[in-house]
Amino acid sequence: MTATTVGPTTTTTGNGPGPAPAAEPAPGRRRRGLPFSGWHLLLAPLALLFAIPLIWLLLSSVMSDAEINKFPPALWPSGIHLDGYRYVLGNAMFPRWFLNSLIVSVVAVASNLLFGALGGYAFARMRFGGSKILLMLMLATMAIPFQLTMIPTFLVMKRLGLIDTLGALIVPSLVTPFAVFLLRQFFLSLPRELEEAAWIDGCSRLRVLFTIVLPLSRPALSTVAVLTFLTTWNDLTWPLIAINHDTQYTLQLGLTTFQGQHHTKWSAVMAGNVITVLPVLLAFLGAQKSFIRSITSTGLKG
Template sequence: MARRRGGRVPTLGRGEGGDDRPKGRSRRRLLPFNPWHLALAPMAVLFALPLVWLGLSSFMSNAEINRFPPALFPSSPHLDGYTYVLRNAEFPVWFGNSCLVAGATVLSNLVLCSLAAYGFARMRFRGAGVVFGLLMATLVVPFQLTMIPTFLLMRQLGLTDSLPALIVPNLVSAFGVFLLRQFFLALPPEFEDAARIDGCTRLGVLIRIVLPLARPALATLAVLTFLTTWNDLTWPLIVISTEHNYTLQLGLTTFTGQHRSQWSAVMAGNVLTTLPVLVAFLVGQRNFVASLTSSGLKG
């Protein structure tokens, strides 16, 4: 082979035949899908079985649910459980209370956590690291240590046995501030600097530039806050005593008693309670990976 000027011989690519692709990619896969699916698919089916049985048992009678060995499929499907839930109980009122509490909590967390997170991410002030460290330290404090002081505070404010008592303690969360701060740190500051040069204020930069770019993080925070508030039972059990102010999780406990339990109604109520959670997860699942991956790029 003739040599070029400089005495170097032209070489082929890294792979054989001049192919730069790694050898692992050039090999033909034996399976049409990722091999990890062989392990993940059975686990997904295993975790979905309780939810499937919950939906099937909601169409059973109390006798079928209490039968041993338990029945997997209803022999004669009926809607007695759903009828009992919707007619003989204040289930629609409880559903509305849960929607109001969850919606107000999600909205307040999106607004307040965004303001606090942007301040910690972009604004420099004395003691910012100490304040942020103290805020993060509250994440390790269990709720069992704060529920009594929080209850006393709600009683001093006159909010006990009311829906505001479920909203006010959850207006902002330390985890939400941390999540949004990490996401804001991963955003390039050039767009914000250009907006500031054009005369935009700090608040205007946050609303017009930062928040539209932080939609994955905001959606993730909204879904996580909704799930936490919707499924909360301990705090409503402490602060709410009137049945008309019950949330769904608290109202479902009235279907079980010491001597007799309406298991068909319990199953039907759990199905109706789980549906909003599934919808929220399906709507926000695409934003989880994008948010949680980019939120840890910078400390």
């Protein structure tokens, strides 16, 4: 075997290995010298566009009432004014409203995870008479607007004696068709072999659900939790109908008391909305990756 060197390259003859192939560029290598993906050029302006209301809300919360009511409106505060935050946090009822919203939202999230998992697993794995019809009827209720059901719901809550209590806000939100449907779709994507192996070992259906299926369903559970929390926390229409006494107000309902017929303290309204939006943003950012994995694995995309 001989080797001949010509310039910077080496040619090997004989039975030995040939020249090493030229290294191909990595498929994920960025081209044209951009330090980021080209999609960012499109997505960054869109993200900024959607963030403008939040940025304006934050800036307005540190403005004075005179700056907010000024025409044309001021685009930047002359200084950091915390009068709105002092007014909101100094309101004796604000901590109670925050606690009421937290109680209603947490109970709604927990109940939707429990009952949604039970219902979704039953529709995904159990076959019983009329299961498909029952599933279609349940999904059909998602197309009915709340405005058509709020009067019957109010009458039911009145019969139960729950009007003007937090129970009137909790009971209608104990389980939603969307939670059952989303978890059902995710359960269908899981392999049956894991459950069959557990059945052979003597596990009951409930034990299989809670020890095998649910630990594998964290993305779907996170999605249900975030969406339920978002819907319940931001709800204003139903609390406005079912709650009369200010001690039972939620945050959204309590913030309406800062707006009067002749005078509105806009700095307090903006500061209250910043405090109200903050838990929702933290919850969504904390479960963002799980949310995306759930949507891509349940067949809801596209």
